[in-house]
Amino acid sequence: MAPGIERNGFSKTSSSMKPHVMMVSSLGHGHLLPFMQLSKKLASRGFTISFVTTFHHMPFLQNKVNAAQEDGLDIRLLEVKVPQDHLTLGKVNSNSVQWHHLPPILAANDRLQPHFELFLDDFLQRTDDYNLTRPLCLIADFLLGWASAVATKFGIPRVNFECSGSFSESVHEIVWKILPRNLERTTSGRYLVPDIPREIRLKPSQMLPELPEATETNGTHLFWKCHRAGNKQSWRTITNTFYELEGEFVDFFEKVYGPVRTIGPLLPPEAFQDSRKIIPAAVEMGSNTDELRCLQWLDRQAPRSVIYVSFGSENSVSSAQVMELAMGLERSRQKFLWVLRRPTDAGEASGSALDYLPNGFCDRVKEKDEGLIVLGWAPQLSILAHPSTGGFLSHCGWNAVLETTVMGVPMIAWPLYAEQHFNAKFVVDLVKIAVEAPQRAEENWLVRSDDIERVVRLLLEEEKGKELKARVDELKKIARVAVSEGGSSSNNFDLFVREILALEEQ
DSSP states (O other), X not given: OOTTHHHHOOOHHHHTTSOEEEEEOOSSHHHHHHHHHHHHHHHHTTOEEEEEEOTTTHHHHHHHHHHHHHTTOOEEEEEOOOOTTTSOOOOOXXXXXXXXXXXXXXXXXXXXXXXXXHHHHHHHHOHHHHTOOOOSEEEEETTOTTHHHHHHHTTOOEEEEEOSOHXXXXXXXXXXXXXXXXXXBOTTSOEEETTSSSOEEEOGGGSOTTGGGOOTTOHHHHHHHHHHHHHTTOSEEEESSXXXXXXXXXXXXXXXXXXXXXXXXXXXXXXXOSSOSOOOOSOOSOOOSOHHHHHHHHHTSOTTOEEEEEOOSSOOOOHHHHHHHHHHHHHHTOEEEEEEOOOTTOTTOOSOGGGGSOTTHHHHHHHHTOEEEEXXXXXXXXXXXXXXXXXXXXXXOHHHXXXXXXXXXXXXXXXXXXXXXXXXXXIIIISOOEEEOOOBGGGTTBOOHHHHHHHHHHHHHSHHHHHHHHHHHHHXXXXXXXXXXXXXXXXXXXXXXXXXXXXXXX
């Protein structure tokens, strides 16, 4: 019997006739969130879902899969066996990283291919042992471009799942393909992005530090050249966005990739409801923080008076930046809820993330009740949904952009790496729901405390903040319509389900 059958808890008679969809995500944690939400949506339509992952993500995914099974959703967690020392994920958490070589997470995604291919070969030979039918399709992360060739080898249609927005991915593709050194520049030094629906001018600071000097031998350039070519061989492309947010860029993306189905925002149903208190997370990396502690602290604060500070589930900043951020928040005299992690340059030294804060900072904050510091995981959706939350200082990952939009919370955009720079361009200049944290390239991309104080005050106190709030409230309503029955994302998801089911007849 194949490993994991007993723990899945579904009998052969109850699931053997269900249409089966297999999913494989990138090894980055942030991509697990939309993948898990998509798994639930498809399982609720009667599909059996096999969610394929590695040992890196088995512990916290298993808890979520178990909970989904208790709700009657047929989701199975299957493990690709890889050597524990072979797929070292590493972290890319700072703009100071050297990008001459392929970042660890992308390199790990590359090295996953032979292990997944062996897994899939074994699975298809022993579907009865797994108590599953042959998958109708393989939904694979856009960072796994090799999945198209692997799926074709075994006669399975591959679906390319774009976990990022269409604007950022369109700009990302063009810039990495052509390379900035070959782009036309304005007299002020901005890079002009060709072939895009609107005129897009990028400042050097809106790119990765190594990107302006990158050549055709750059590891990341070669990665994207290979993986995007693979993605374009997919049977379908789905994307975690909604058409009304960035329709012109969806249309552009479709010209390059073929049929694209916008099915987002992929968030729990509770995120789209007003009468809510606690919104379940798709995946948690830990549970060392009492969820009620955060919400009870927010309950004591005035409406729209709190800035929520988080750089995502895995990211952090340097010790110098932690110090500047703390001083800026304190000087702003605004309430804050800060998810604090150990700095990127902390190394292997023991100690708490609190050790990197200014002397007496925690005592002063506690005495004045000006903030709450969270170490580890925080209930982000519930925090953003709370009426006391007035702004979100974020690294601008696409999940954060969608959560900001759905919850109606304006943003301070503070991108750390990769497509986050293009996401920041999108939310600041195009949809206008954010202000930018000024990063000083000449100081290793540091954001100074006085700039932090200024943008926090702007968002929570000034007229500009009210304008951003009004705009994001408009998008919040539009997002709800998109996922409601008859909305664009709802219709696209229905179409995608019909397309998968039609594969049974081929």
